Amino acid sequence: xxxxxxxxxxxxxxxxxxxxxxxxxxxxxxxxxxxxxxxxxxxxxxxxxxxxxxxxxxxxxxxxxxxxxxxxxxxxxxxxxxxxxxxxxxxxxxxxxxxxxxxxxxxxxxxxxxxxxxxxxxxxxxxxxxxxxxxxxxxxxxxxxxxxxxxxxxxxxxxxxxxxxxxxxxxxxxxxxxxxxxxxxxxxxxxxxxxxxxxxxxxxxxxxxxxxxxxxxxxxxxxxxxxxxxxxxxxxxxxxxxxxxxxxxxxxxxxxxxxxxxxxxxxxxxxxxxxxxxxxxxxxxxxxxxxxxxxxxxxxxxxxxxxxxxxxxxxxxxxxxxxxxxxxxxxxxxxxxxxxxxxxxxxxxxxxxxxxxxxxxxxxxxxxxxxxxxxxxxxxxxxxxxxxxxxxxxxxxxxxxxxxxxxxxxxxxxxxxxxxxxxxxxxxxxxxxxxxxx
Ligand code: ACO
Numbered sequence: 001x002x003x004x005x006x007x008x009x010x011x012x013x014x015x016x017x018x019x020x021x022x023x024x025x026x027x028x029x030x031x032x033x034x035x036x037x038x039x040x041x042x043x044x045x046x047x048x049x050x051x052x053x054x055x056x057x058x059x060x061x062x063x064x065x066x067x068x069x070x071x072x073x074x075x076x077x078x079x080x081x082x083x084x085x086x087x088x089x090x091x092x093x094x095x096x097x098x099x100x101x102x103x104x105x106x107x108x109x110x111x112x113x114x115x116x117x118x119x120x121x122x123x124x125x126x127x128x129x130x131x132x133x134x135x136x137x138x139x140x141x142x143x144x145x146x147x148x149x150x151x152x153x154x155x156x157x158x159x160x161x162x163x164x165x166x167x168x169x170x171x172x173x174x175x176x177x178x179x180x181x182x183x184x185x186x187x188x189x190x191x192x193x194x195x196x197x198x199x200x201x202x203x204x205x206x207x208x209x210x211x212x213x214x215x216x217x218x219x220x221x222x223x224x225x226x227x228x229x230x231x232x233x234x235x236x237x238x239x240x241x242x243x244x245x246x247x248x249x250x251x252x253x254x255x256x257x258x259x260x261x262x263x264x265x266x267x268x269x270x271x272x273x274x275x276x277x278x279x280x281x282x283x284x285x286x287x288x289x290x291x292x293x294x295x296x297x298x299x300x301x302x303x304x305x306x307x308x309x310x311x312x313x314x315x316x317x318x319x320x321x322x323x324x325x326x327x328x329x330x331x332x333x334x335x336x337x338x339x340x341x342x343x344x345x346x347x348x349x350x351x352x353x354x355x356x357x358x359x360x361x362x363x364x365x366x367x368x369x370x371x372x373x374x375x376x377x378x379x380x381x382x383x384x385x386x387x388x389x390x391x392x393x394x395x396x397x398x399x400x401x402x403x404x405x406x407x408x409x410x411x412x413x414x415x416x417x418x419x420x421x422x423x424x425x426x427x428x429x430x431x432x433x434x435x436x437x438x
Pocket of ligand 1: 273274275276278302303309310311312313314315316317318366368371372373
């Protein structure tokens with residue numbers, strides 16, 4: 001049995017016994033390939049009448065998955081078993097997308113076929129231009145991306161038989177291929193530039209840069225540092241286990257909704273400032289801080305319990321030691337800033353904030369390190385990607401993870417509609433009172 005098979009079918013080892021008053025129940029312990037064992041509580045309500053409560057699912061596994069593994073205490077992130085550091089060093093985003101979707105690294109011919117297929121699905125339907133044209137000129141590109149991705153289900157409804165593995169695979173390819181096209185179109189609409197069609201002679205990242213930045217009046221010079229940084233960012237953003245947006249994709253997917261609707265829901269979840277929206281929030285906060293000399297004041301506010309101000313781009317739900325992606329991207333941030341010769345006061349604020357927070361007891365004791373969004377925002381700014389597009393950039397990378405989880409879910413033998421329970425805190429049963437008697 002391969003390690004992936006083991007992850008999909010964790011072994012059931014010991015039992016744990018739960019004592020609730022005079023009731024006792026034995027619950028199976030599930031053992032993953034790596035990581036902590038998990039108590040299977042699915043029999044609990046039937047056998048004891050009890051439910052479990054876990055706000056924010058901090059202690060609950062919602063599915064079995066063979067895609068990504070995180071060890072938050074030791075700063076480990078594996079895609080299909082491969083350490084993120086090795087993928088960042090040696091792979092490309094498109095190869096990582098193949099890996100996430102298919103479970104194995106592609107052979108040269110498998111990669112060539114995948115690349116060719118993605119390349120030939122990058123065009124968007126011409127009438128999507130009209131759809132995007134219906135937005136106000138100042139629409140947020142996340143709003144445009146979310147709705148245009150959802151609209152894809154209206155264009156491909158003839159290939160939405162979810163029982164057909166080939167149609168499912170095709171939908172995943174279309175999403176990986178078309179999200180960058182829609183993202184760039186949303187950006188160009190917001191700045192009033194003509195939409196650029198995807199060019200098949202360019203690779204995934206260059207094609208996206210071309211669709212974003214090429215203007216009719218002059219040829220676009222593609223900088224290798226920019227290309228390398230963007231490819232790296234897409235790799236680092238490609239998947240992150242059962243985070244809020246991926247869980248949303250799975251939750252919507254559990255109802256049998258089509259993959260475009262599921263990914264649109266994931267995009268909506270990603271938008272929040274506690275999740276992918278943090279990279280945009282980081283830059284807004286740096287602008288508010290304004291000057292490196294105000295950094296200490298910002299730190300003091302972040303530590304003040306009477307102030308709900310938080311340092312955006314610091315802290316992580318899972319990584320309580322360091323975020324391995326942040327470590328990789330930090331080096332790239334300094335390389336990009338150095339090679340592009342950027343002299344931007346906001347970036348100076350960022351570097352000063354990073355330095356001060358890493359030395360500050362409050363942040364050190366709570367293990368609040370800069371997360372991937374702190375640095376990705378800075379790189380995007382250096383690459384001249386507008387702030388409103390930051391979360392869109394995250395969505396382009398994460399699409400590979402979303403579609404991989406959606407595909408995995410469709411063949412999960414334990415596939416069930418997601419339906420959490422609650423602790424009801426409302427009024428007890430009471431009788432209706434006529435309006436004139438209230
Ligand atoms: N600034 C100041 N204090 C913070 C911050 C922060 N960014 N993050 C956490 N803390 C403090 C909390 O006040 C709390 O302090 P206390 O123990 O004295 O009460 C302690 O650190 C633990 O914080 P929690 O909120 O319990 O941590 P949780 O794991 O629930 O939250 C989260 C993680 C949401 C990422 C949080 O750190 C945060 O809001 N960060 C800023 C937003 C951000 O950068 N989000 C991006 C996450 S990465 C991603 O989505 C790709």
